Amino acid sequence: MIESIFLIGKSDCVRAEPVIYKTLEEFPEEVKLIRAYAGDRPTWRTPAHPWRVDSRFKLTGVPTLVRWDGDSVKGRLEDHQAHLPHLILPLLAPST
Numbered sequence: 001m002i003e004s005i006f007l008i009g010k011s012d013c014v015r016a017e018p019v020i021y022k023t024l025e026e027f028p029e030e031v032k033l034i035r036a037y038a039g040d041r042p043t044w045r046t047p048a049h050p051w052r053v054d055s056r057f058k059l060t061g062v063p064t065l066v067r068w069d070g071d072s073v074k075g076r077l078e079d080h081q082a083h084l085p086h087l088i089l090p091l092l093a094p095s096t
Contacts, residue, residue: 005092007035007082008051009063010044016063016083023088031092038062067091 007020024031038044038051044062046052051059057066061079065088068074075091082088 005031005033006066006068007033007063008038008057008059008066009035010038010040013063016079019083019085020063020065020088023085024092027089027092029092065091 005024007017009017024033036051038049038059043049044051044059049059051057056073057064063079063082065077065082066073067076077084077087077091
């Protein structure tokens with residue numbers, strides 16, 4: 001089982017969220033999805049936003065998908081990638 005996938009986003013990630021949810025529902029293994037809100041646009045665009053300055057996340061845009069296994073990041077999809085099923089599936093593939 002995948003440790004967890006973080007979806008860091010805002011309340012109106014209407015393009016990516018349906019694709020992400022559909023891809024996760026169709027994935028044959030159980031996936032823990034943790035959804036975290038980055039706030040409204042002015043909030044998450046602030047350079048001092050906690051998700052931007054945290055060395056584990058380094059948020060540059062939303063939505064961002066982060067694969068987290070154990071205590072480290074194993075992969076991520078940035079805002080321009082998170083709505084593409086052909087990129088989400090490799091993120092879910094077993095780590096080597």
